[in-house]
Amino acid sequence: MKTKITAFATLFLFVLLMGCSGGDDGGSNCGKVESVTFSTTPVAVTLYFTGGTNANSFKVEYGPTGFRQGTGTSVVTSNTQIEVTGLVPSTTYDFYITGICSDTENSTPYKLSSVTTQASQCTGTTSVQFGQLYPNEIDLQFTYSGGYAEYYEVEYGPVGFTLGTGTKATTSFGTSSKTLTGIQASTTYDFYVRSYCASGEKTPFVKFSYTTMNGCPKPTNLSSWIVSGSCNSGTATRAFSWSYLAGTPQSYTISIVQGATDNPAEGNTFVTSTTGISISNMFCNWRAFYVRANCTGNDSSEWAGPYYF
Template identity: 35%
Template sequence: MNKIKVLTGLFLILTSFTFTSCEIEPIDPNLNPDDFGGCDAPTALVASEFNNSTVTLTWSAGNDETSWTVEYGIEGFVLGTGTTVSTSNPTVIITGLNSNNSYSFYVKSDCSATLSSSWVGPVTVDAVQVNPNCPNPGGLTAVRDSGVNTNVNLLWIAGGTETGWDIQFGISGFALGTGTIVSSNNTTATVTGIAAASSYDFYVRAKCSATDTSGWIGPVNVAAVGTVPVVTPTYMNATVNGQAFTGMKPFLYTFTGLKAKLSSSDPSKVLWIQGDSNPLDPTLANNVEINIRINEAFWAPGTYTLYGAFEAPEVAAEVDLIISTPTNPIATIEIESSGTITITEFNVTTKRIKGTFSFSYMLDDGTNPPTGPFQVTNGSFDFEMEDEVFN
């Protein structure tokens, strides 16, 4: 009996030591509390106003996470059906938006491959208001004069029948309304007296009457002399039958990137530039796709005739237009008459091509007689070219 008591006592003492040892065990500093189910949501989500077709989002980390997912779409879209972007920076620039639409944005933290926070948002950016009585001009370009680097040459496309425009400029980042304003009665202008050592932003607007003006378009940046130019690709923009499309990307851009390419269907060297208003789903109703092909002999700045697709392979450039309508996934487009294309930059060093275009067309959706003519105006493009173009 005494042996039993002694053994029982020893057992109780050892058990006491064991439990006491567990209670004072230090916490492993390498343990991640997120592994036990927590992932703090980000805070202070803010969206900028439209800058052409771009919106900038910023937020604060919820904890120590370094990865986030942004989802966005037309205002009122259902979470899970929008476009998603992953980022390792609490600031992200969303491009290729249509400033005629209002967009909503959400963000969530990604704490691990399987653990994320709740969504924060939405924050909404309202559509840019366009004056229907005075359309915005388009295709604004600005470059320092090659001979006098304190002069800047500007070029743009009229939005309607206006014959007067205002140009506003200032040191990069200036607030609209605080810059210097000069006027022009042509769609070109030269601004003089620009400091060579500073970079500048330029805007332009139409003056339809003494009291009626369009909105400002821009900014277009002109870098300081001796610095690397600030490149803000616009890809392709156009107004098709009165509806503006901005930031159009190639139809297969998720697989082939955003570069202008050589056309594989042509026997000679032909540069192919493509813009699609919804390249993720080009069969949607009212989707627009524009293809421009430029023959090698005309790969230089200048204004050329733009013909209907495949009508004259020996000419400077050809265009075809595809429009998806509610009754026909791919409506037939007939180019009504030749248009024009202006190449404002063909740079073999930076491998970029920029320019403007316009043309008219007829629409035949197979259910009614062809209608039209309709106009494509304010066309512009700004693309990097693939290396094979120069081989």
Template identity: 30%
Template sequence: MKKITLLLAVSLLIFGCSSDDSPNEENQQNSCALPVNLSVQNLTNTTASFNWDVSISSSLYQVEYGTFGFSQGSGITLTVPDTYTSVQNLQPQTQYSFYTRVFCNESQTYSNWAGPFSFVTLDSNPFCEDPTNFTEDVYPDSITHNKIDLYWSSPSSGGSEIQYGVQGFNLGSGTTQIEPDFYDQSASINNLNSETTYDFYVRNVCEDSGFSSWVGPVSITTLNEPSNPNCIDPFNFTSTSSGTNSDGSKYFDFTWDYESSQNSWEIAIVEAGTAFNTSSVTATSFSPVRVSYGGVTSGQAYDFYIRSNCGGTNGFSDWVGPITVTAQ
């Protein structure tokens, strides 16, 4: 009986010492002062700098931030060595909040959280100019069945970002392509689907100053997939004028776009409404071109088709058309 009593007394003594010497986490958190004077500086449309003051010496802090009203524990948490930190990739015109706490050297745990401090990001970035003149590139082969070339002005020293997706996609869910060179004011977007309309956006990257606003969308549709990938179809086949030559024959002026490597084409003419045939084909190495025909009747409508001649084993493209023109 004496042994049992002695063992119980020793156990109580050990438990009591352990409780006195190791305060629980809540007591530890309350053992040092919270950060104060929370503020935001250098605010842009996508970046912000968080600042705060402390009354104790420490070299370790935690910050948690998220959109306004977020539940603590569900935000983004950063551990930093100073009483300030910068965050990026925020959304424009969006309300955010942040909390911060300090590591207490004496108790070897963090203080309670201070905050929230709330703020709203700007609509645009006063320190980062927006790109301008965003459009498809000016070259004839800027659009193919699987590639689109883009162009813009006013690039930034930090380069640019392009985001794209099938028409109607939401910004943030698309594919991002980075153009890091200041001198690059154009980009080729490859591996696209044929006969598909895409939306494109661009923004400048201004290094420590964040990003410009997104500019766009520019909506562009890829071309049909060619049956002969070695000889791409001409596109944007257009009649620009027609009339009568001095000898009474009729002329028709055409223009079209084409792959930069192509330099030879064939144009076929049939009476409008009749089946396509190649009984009257004119070869040309010029675009634009004027084609003249004898025996063509004024007031009669004609259908015109065009195809590329890529030579050798590359063969011909598909016939493209018709476009219908009435002889003058």
């Protein structure tokens, strides 16, 4: 009789243990993720998997290979395909994928170990050229030496500003130029620029400095020609013209000199309110001219020239 009781107790314990084990998920109705595959780029890993029974969303936790679960970066998705971005090229990561069935019930995590991102494809150098037609605007022209850049980012501010605290701007997709407005005249700025490559990567920031033109820039595109008469006979009328794209100054001063080393401030000067003037009785010993813009107050531009005629 004692033997029968002992055998019955043993059988009961075995059945009880089998009922509590429930396989890998400890009897949970929240099935474990299965059939995990992946693809990589230099900065991303895309995971593909089959969700377990009753799972309606999934938590993906990742970090460098060997990280302790619970200390990594996590993202929750309702899809069985997810792209994890912002990774580092040529770096190995571990992933834990957990099915979420309810607020209180999760599956056993599936661990995907040692996934290595591709080598960097964005190793070129970024540079920028500056141009100005107006004192309050800067035209930026970007280049990338290592292939194709989809777009560019610039952060700028007064010289010495801390990266991350400046004004940010990006080019449109597929373009390499940007015009910045609201710029202060006669001011030195720092510019940090970088390229975004087709691989999804970005280059490190490269720092440049640029001092903007003053608020009264000098004229451009100087030109001169005989309108009528002859300088040898002292009957010539000569036209002088120039361009000014930075605004409308109050006036312009033109200075006509005999040689390249003459000081334009000591030449024969004339004042006009337009970007051109005709002067009669020109003599042949006049050889060049300069012009400057006269802006508000006593602010005048540098002399533009000489233009030889």
